[in-house]
Amino acid sequence: MISLSLLLTTMSYSQVTGAFTDCRDGKVYKTVEIGTQIWMAENLAFKPSSSALCYGNMLLNCDYYGTLYTYEVAKTACCKR
DSSP, rough: OOOOOHHHHHOOOOOEEEEEEEETTOOOEEEEEEEEEEESSSSSOOOSSSEEEEEEGHHHHHHOOOOOHHHHTTTTTTTOO
16 A cells, blocks of 8 residues: 555656736736646735625735635636637
8 A cells, every 4th residue: 555645755746837917907826737727826816896805804814815706706807818
């Protein structure tokens, strides 16, 4: 039986990092390529004019955890290219 820690230390992963710039506010987000997909490595922090919340209703939490969106706002929160 192989332990999980041994298995993880013998596997190697290559990651390609990059950046994505939000066209609405110019904020730059880190990205990482995993396999054939590119993922955001940071929480989206776009602040729409309404319907965005911070965890615990504390503004500082938006900086730490990211912004919380209602379902309707989340459907339009990503920048279209």
